[in-house]
Amino acid sequence: GAVVSQHPSWVICKSGTSVKIECRSLDFQATTMFWYRQFPKQSLMLMATSNEGSKATYEQGVEKDKFLINHASLTLSTLTVTSAHPEDSSFYICSAVVGGSGNQPQHFGDGTRLSIL
Amino acid sequence: SQQGEEDPQALSIQEGENATMNCSYKTSINNLQWYRQNSGRGLVHLILIRSNEREKHSGRLRVTLDTSKKSSSLLITASRAADTASYFCATETKGANNLFFGTGTRLTVIP
Numbered sequence: 001g002a003v004v005s006q007h008p009s010w011v012i013c014k015s016g017t018s019v020k021i022e023c024r025s026l027d028f029q030a031t032t033m034f035w036y037r038q039f040p041k042q043s044l045m046l047m048a049t050s051n052e053g054s055k056a057t058y059e060q061g062v063e064k065d066k067f068l069i070n071h072a073s074l075t076l077s078t079l080t081v082t083s084a085h086p087e088d089s090s091f092y093i094c095s096a097v098v099g100g101s102g103n104q105p106q107h108f109g110d111g112t113r114l115s116i117l
Numbered sequence: 118s119q120q121g122e123e124d125p126q127a128l129s130i131q132e133g134e135n136a137t138m139n140c141s142y143k144t145s146i147n148n149l150q151w152y153r154q155n156s157g158r159g160l161v162h163l164i165l166i167r168s169n170e171r172e173k174h175s176g177r178l179r180v181t182l183d184t185s186k187k188s189s190s191l192l193i194t195a196s197r198a199a200d201t202a203s204y205f206c207a208t209e210t211k212g213a214n215n216l217f218f219g220t221g222t223r224l225t226v227i228p
Contacts, residue, residue: 006159034215043205044160044218093159102214103148103167108159 001027004096006109014117015086021079021112023094029074030096034106035067038091050077084116121206121219129225136193138222140206141186147209149182149189150216154203163191163204198228 003026011019023033031052036044048069049057056069066088068080077096081088091113095106121142130136142149148167152160164180166173166189173180179192193200203223207216 004159032214036218041223043220046215046217049215091157095160097214102209102212103165104214105150105162105165106160106216107162108152110159111157113157 002098002107003027004030004094004107004109006094006112008112009110010113010115012115012117013084016083017116019081019084019114021081021092021094021114023077023079023096023109025075025096025107028096028098030077030098031074033071033077033094033096035069035077035079036093036095038093038111040091044093047079052077081114084114086116089114089116121208121217123204123206123219123222125222126220127223127225129227130196132196132198132226132228134196136196136200136224136226138191138204138206138224140189140191140219142189142206142208142217142219143187144208144210146184147211147213149180150207150209151178151180151189151191152205152207152218154205154221156203160205193224196224196226198226200224201226 005024007022033050035047047062050071052071071077093111095108097104150165151163154160166182177194182189203221205221206219
C-alpha cells in the first residue's frame, strides 16, 4: 500500500518551455504532498509543501512564480516549472503522507529527471 | 539551515560485514526517519523513531536516537550487495510534518 506515482520520469526540453510534473497517490488520500529538488550526489532540498484545496507553502529561496504548485484533489499534486532554463535542470521528487498528520513516513514517487537544453 | 549532517559520506564494505551510518541534527524533533535511495530513484522509507524512543529494530536494521546529543545511527547487519544505495536521515520538527534531510551516506557493499 501507500504507492505514489510520479510522471513523467524523464523530460528533455528546450529553454523557455514550461514543464508540468504530476504526483499521484494511487491507493490513499493525501491531504499533504511535498516537492523536493535533488542535485547529483546531493541531498533532497524541500521546495514546497502542497496542501489540498489551499495555496502551497514554499521554502525560503524558492520562487513561487517559477515553480507553480497545484493540489486540486486528494490524490493529485502538480508542479509546473515555468519558462524553464538550464539551471532548472535537476531531479524533482514528490512525496505524500497518509492522512497528512505528523509521525508518519513519507511515501515517495520515483522522481522526474528534468534536462533543459 | 535545518539540514542534518551524516557521516561517513561514503562507506565501502565487504558483503557480510556490518555498516554503521551516523546522523546529527540541529533542532528539536518530533521524530527522525531513515530512508534509502537507489541511484536515480525515489526514496524508500526504512524506519521512523520518535523523539521519546531510544532504539528501534526492523529486520537487519537497528536505529538508535540520542536526543541529548541530537544524533542517530543506522546499523545494517550482515550486509548484502543489494544494500548498496544512498541512505538519508530526515528529521520532522514539532508542529510540522515536513522533513529536512541529511547529507546522506553512499554505501557500497562488495560481493
